[in-house]
Amino acid sequence: MSVTVRVPAKVNVQLAVGAARADGFHDLANVFLAVGLHDEVTVTPADELRVTCEGPDADQVPLDRTNLAARAAGALAERRGIEPAVHIHIAKDIPVAGGMAGGSADGAGALLACNTLWQAGASRAELLAICAELGSDVPFSLVGGAALGTGRGERLTTLEVGGTFHWVFAMAERGLSTPAVFREFDRLAEGLDIPEPVASQELLGALAKGDPDALAAAVSNDLQPAALSLFPELADTLAAGRTAGALAALVSGSGPTTAFLVRDAESAVKVAEALGSSGTCRKVRTASAPAPGATVLSA
């Protein structure tokens, strides 16, 4: 018997970052939107914990115990006092180290899949608590849709979304390390007064209305200057998308994937074609949002 879970990528439509905390993390006002790019995580009983991965970026995914999917299975098994004797297979379509929470998606997916396979009976609240232990982005991968993340991003409030938003994503030639981008944020912030992060009411209103023009006017990412400082060529990708008619262009989370909000599916194709031939990125994808959170496909 196997269980397969489908789990979405995210884009941060607002990422307000506060000053570094004593524990090294940063308080956030993090408005997550799940987008229709997915990984699929399949778990099958095995003699011992094993991870395999397929997909174009599979060679960049660690297959040892550091894989977030393996850590998720281990965390649930430990709570139940059982061995995590499972083969985890990841069909990966979310870019690796791209700022789209690909590893987090696999963590949430493996957790839900193992809870189903082992009939472990963890409640939604227990699953969310395990997700928060695994990483700041992992709870949102479980929940999907749209949500405001506070604290280090793990404390979620579900948000209303009044329509479908169309996006184009440009994958970069190399990845960016999330801790390195936060470190660069701290370096750039040195000597500045960093305000408490708060969610933008204009942005929440735009999401609720499903209004792409209002959302485009309100999107923001406090990590973008840090990502551009570490990866200056991303400015060319952002400019190419804007020239091609995107309503808004921003770095997705810690980057280096760049995200382009467009008016409709037709415009998405046009902007994707222009970005694809611009020579400023490795690969281009279109996706709509919001997408559901981790979902059991077959058990």
Ligand SMILES: C[C@](O)(CO)[C@H](O)COP(=O)(O)OP(=O)(O)OC[C@H]1O[C@@H](n2ccc(N)nc2=O)[C@H](O)[C@@H]1O
């Ligand atoms: C940039 C975002 O993707 C936006 O959604 C997230 O904030 C990052 O979430 P994540 O990849 O799940 O990050 P974690 O695994 O929790 O933390 C990795 C590292 O990122 C930094 N980090 C992360 C979240 C946060 N609120 N403050 C931080 O400073 C810390 O250096 C931490 O050691």
Ligand SMILES: Nc1ncnc2c1ncn2[C@@H]1O[C@H](COP(=O)(O)OP(=O)(O)OP(=O)(O)O)[C@@H](O)[C@H]1O
């Ligand atoms: N299942 C996984 N898939 C991809 N990377 C993983 C996984 N588990 C652990 N990693 C490690 O995590 C690093 C970050 O990968 P990931 O794809 O999650 O980045 P990201 O999308 O930028 O994350 P985020 O948006 O949450 O900050 C990788 O370089 C890899 O070493």
